[in-house]
Amino acid sequence: MGLLRIYNTMSGKKEEFIPLENNRVRMYVCGVTVYDLCHVGHARSAVVFDSISRYLRFRNYDVTFVKNFTDIDDKIINRAAEEGRSWDEVAKHYTDEYYEDMTRLGVATPDKEPRATAHIAGMIDMIGKLMDAGYAYETEDGVYYEVGKFDGYGMLSKRDLDSMEAGARVEIDLKKRSHFDFALWKRSKEGEPWWDSPWGNGRPGWHIECSVMSLAHLGETFDIHGGGADLIFPHHENEIAQSCAATGKTFAKYWIHNGFITIDKEKMSKSLGNFFTIRDILKEFDPEVLRLFLLSTHYRSPIEFSRESLRQTEPSLDRVYATVLRTDDFLKAFKENLAPSKDDADFGIIAASFKDKFIEAMNDDFNTAAAVATIFDTIRELNRYLDKKPSSQESKALVEKTIADIKECAGVLNIFTKTPQDWYLSLLEAHKPGITASDIEALIEKRRQARQLKDWKLADEIRKSLDSKGIALEDKEDGTRWKVKV
């Protein structure tokens, strides 16, 4: 499989990936706060880490993948007030919505999906340790972490407290010893949800949950910690401060951060209001289109999002499905009648090298864009081979093996997973051409009869009328196929 190299935010370099423990990989990724529908920025993070975990498994690592839900937070409380229901109903509702989006996007459920509110006891325990060790202090608002006490503060985000103080944009909270001290425990105000603690009734600060849940499920030190690049500071920096101070151990070995989705070059975000929900986009596009679009750019680079770009992605998928269909036809009609030829040998060499090239691309810091290109290279070579109408005893096995390899590698990215038939039906759904599959079939039959009578005029009229609706016909030896034009 070769060496896997991963860009580590901590070192700022690509490093050889060596798990802490033999073949086992433990990874923790920061999930979502369940207070609203997810947008495509969330989709990117989910798809990227889903593909990374799939690739690690493809490499035969024994992966434990943990992704949390933040189910208590100011935004949830505010949302609950707006919607006139309890905070936990809001959290439950948007967790369900999240699962619906992830299922459609082909994002596998992680091994563990802890919720913050299920780990309050662990948080109280860790906060107590931090208090005892002198890293935390109490104010009238709650308990704070004193960042100045932690030597390594800023090691991940490469910044030091002094220079940050100079650029601080927020008014100083006089109750805190430093502007950058952050809440471990917030005392609850009237009407807010609360849990009992040695520091009074309250709720956890945001950062403590990840330190506690990763500890509970993965141990003091684990292999990979991931999330969006906007979490580097302060969230991940604070997690490091908490965990290292509490355990005295290294927290995570490799830090992986995905880049943002932008709209008109600006980061997509709730606060700017320039976002598209996953829900809305999937009304217009097959989920694999969004998934391939997200994986066609390296995970650390920004992606400029637009419907136009998604439209450009559709033909890529279509090309693969057309080849899968063609291969199905080839295998069905296969009759062996020639001795092996040079064509078989030539294609055999190309086909045999595909998987290695795919792996090589993925080994280079999960370069999915380059990996996808190896699939397209192989698709072209396969088409070229099929054009030669191979019929030797070897050709059938060769074609079957190639398609199997393509599907296996595409499975790592979880794309090209449908049958061609389902792909065309999905496009019909997404493009809404105003005609049903059975209507199309009926017109194809009418045209078949016309063609039999060599009534080319009528045949062409039927095709033209379908074409104007966005449906293309392809005449094959054994009949006519339809497809949605992309």
Added chain:
RNA sequence: GGCGGCGUACCCAAGCGGCAAGGGGGAGGUCUGCAAAACCUUUAUGCGCCGGUUCAAAUCCGGCCGCCGCCUCCA
């Protein structure tokens, strides 16, 4: 102000020291009743600009221009 990143063809996008991947689009061709699909040829002597290092630079170094992110909640 501090820190980080980006600028590759008409569009998207890999490459990060040794002849500029891949997808879309355009042009021409093969195939076809005509098409479509597929395949072939073609489409950047060029990688924001200017210098430097090197036998060799899109890749390394320096300067400049433009854009973005983080420093506040954020995937």
